[in-house]
Amino acid sequence: MALRAGTAARVPRTLANCRSCLAWGLTYCQELCQPCYTFARENVTEGACGACSRTQHLKKHYCRLCWCQAVLERPSGNNTPLAPYLEAVRHHQLFFVGMYQHLGTPRACPRRPGANGRAPKPAPPVVGRPRVAWIQLALFDDTSARLYHWGRIDLRNGPAPDNPWLAWGLHLAHTMAETRGFGPAKFSSLNHTLVMLLAEHADEEMIRTSDFGELVHRHGGSIRHTVEVLGTMGILIDDRTPAFETWLENKLDGLAPGIGTEVGRWFRVLYEGGPRRAAHQVTARKHLYSAHPALVEWSSRRAHLREVTRDDVLAHADMLVGNERKRTMVALRSLFAWAKKNGVVFADPTRHIRVGQAADPVWQRLSPEEIARSVAVATTAEARLVVALASIHAARSGAIRRLLVEDVDLVNRRLTIAGRTRPLDDLTARLLIEWLEYRRERWPNTANRHLLISRESAVNFECICYSQIVKILHGLPGTIERLRIDRQLEEALVHGADPLHLAAVFEISESTAIRYASSARQLMERPSESQPVSSSRTQVSAEPDEPR
Numbered sequence: 001m002a003l004r005a006g007t008a009a010r011v012p013r014t015l016a017n018c019r020s021c022l023a024w025g026l027t028y029c030q031e032l033c034q035p036c037y038t039f040a041r042e043n044v045t046e047g048a049c050g051a052c053s054r055t056q057h058l059k060k061h062y063c064r065l066c067w068c069q070a071v072l073e074r075p076s077g078n079n080t081p082l083a084p085y086l087e088a089v090r091h092h093q094l095f096f097v098g099m100y101q102h103l104g105t106p107r108a109c110p111r112r113p114g115a116n117g118r119a120p121k122p123a124p125p126v127v128g129r130p131r132v133a134w135i136q137l138a139l140f141d142d143t144s145a146r147l148y149h150w151g152r153i154d155l156r157n158g159p160a161p162d163n164p165w166l167a168w169g170l171h172l173a174h175t176m177a178e179t180r181g182f183g184p185a186k187f188s189s190l191n192h193t194l195v196m197l198l199a200e201h202a203d204e205e206m207i208r209t210s211d212f213g214e215l216v217h218r219h220g221g222s223i224r225h226t227v228e229v230l231g232t233m234g235i236l237i238d239d240r241t242p243a244f245e246t247w248l249e250n251k252l253d254g255l256a257p258g259i260g261t262e263v264g265r266w267f268r269v270l271y272e273g274g275p276r277r278a279a280h281q282v283t284a285r286k287h288l289y290s291a292h293p294a295l296v297e298w299s300s301r302r303a304h305l306r307e308v309t310r311d312d313v314l315a316h317a318d319m320l321v322g323n324e325r326k327r328t329m330v331a332l333r334s335l336f337a338w339a340k341k342n343g344v345v346f347a348d349p350t351r352h353i354r355v356g357q358a359a360d361p362v363w364q365r366l367s368p369e370e371i372a373r374s375v376a377v378a379t380t381a382e383a384r385l386v387v388a389l390a391s392i393h394a395a396r397s398g399a400i401r402r403l404l405v406e407d408v409d410l411v412n413r414r415l416t417i418a419g420r421t422r423p424l425d426d427l428t429a430r431l432l433i434e435w436l437e438y439r440r441e442r443w444p445n446t447a448n449r450h451l452l453i454s455r456e457s458a459v460n461f462e463c464i465c466y467s468q469i470v471k472i473l474h475g476l477p478g479t480i481e482r483l484r485i486d487r488q489l490e491e492a493l494v495h496g497a498d499p500l501h502l503a504a505v506f507e508i509s510e511s512t513a514i515r516y517a518s519s520a521r522q523l524m525e526r527p528s529e530s531q532p533v534s535s536s537r538t539q540v541s542a543e544p545d546e547p548r
Helices: 034-042 064-073 083-087 143-147 164-180 184-198 209-218 223-233 243-252 257-272 281-299 310-317 322-341 368-377 381-393 397-401 426-442 466-473 480-494 499-506 510-525
Strands: 014-017 024-027 046-048 055-057 414-417 420-423
Touching (some): 064 083, 184 223, 209 223, 243 257, 257 322, 281 310, 281 322, 368 381, 368 466, 368 480, 381 414, 381 466, 397 466, 397 480, 480 499
Antiparallel strands (some): 046 055
16 A cells, blocks of 8 residues: 555655665655555565566566666667667666656647646537447457457547547546545546447447456445446446345354354344345344354254254353343344244254343443543544534434535534434534534535435435444444434433433434433432443344344
């Protein structure tokens, strides 16, 4: 990976000679200057250079210093091959770091007039699907013919190749870029990919994702947007393995074949639904997470689910306590009930085993030191806003992710979270303004309506991922969930542990409000008692939230 913007501020810098190109200046990792560091990351092969015989990272058998010297000795310009001059290198002209710049290929046409010498490139013509009069079937599917065009056609120096399929693809790419607010780099990368794939595209020819996926990823392009354009054109065969299948295969790895096969069938019924059964994707994932330790243990001595006995279930359940035991038993009951119904097992070993009801925990207030640590970690505008929404408005992480820009009414000082409208305090309003200003500067052309966006979601329409919210305070006592709980406990303590007041203020269910009121009441009766606080998120959630 090459040094990125801001890396110099994080990596210790030294004023010395680069050990690769011998240039004098600031060196970073491994005593290399930035260009040599990038060269080494892109060319990992080390060996004796074919010209200077030094042991360095090599590109086509030559080190970076010899490449620079060959460029200097080449008298006839950039279009002349460098190979003869690389072989003739016998000395080196030293330079300072940052002085050597590789000159690119000269432009074939004058630069367009406009601000700073460049004007916006005109949009491609509006075209549709080409009309096919007759079809010439291809004898061989030559993938290398498409990959040949990568980097050999530059749309800045001339028009696109005359191909109706390419013209249609470029029009669809331009429409997508205008709709979603692509930046110049992403738009240019998408156009280059389409030129590579469609420059010589024939009628009714199909393109497989496996033909170009690796190359596009290597050059920093977007496979997702390329797949979307080609899918709209109807010429794509998406032969990628779905991420869900890979995840399920990894979860079932390590189980006995007779157990893993049946568990996979049970999970698919829960996840995808079936006859007279609705799909419950979150519940299916939670059940598989809870039952997985028991299934791994049984796979070491059992070959099939029908060999699992009641004693095996009880032995595993006796090792668990509290909500962990409850969740595991509920998952195993679901598994064996499905297995009994479908004839996989002869008898249900979980039948008549009482799950029990775990006592609700007494949640403790966060200490001022724990809250201060959480606030200190939130150093970005996004992190500060998320912490404020959780600690002031008791917003769940899922509700924070799904917030839309139109949910924020700065004029009337109102904020709508999860369908409920709340008054907007001064601190949250200031943090919202700070984040909105950063959002406008960072992604000025985005069409994503969500309040919180990232580099990936800014060019799409989805909300940010769950892990981006959780990782802000990961590993601290005052997580996003604990800040939300602390806010509701504070409200209950201030207003005398009234569940009706909690249900009205936070619009939570009656059972959840009663649990918070009960915890507050016990804290008021025994303020000096110290009890452990459980870290399970399901103990305080009346409705399921996002899985880990």
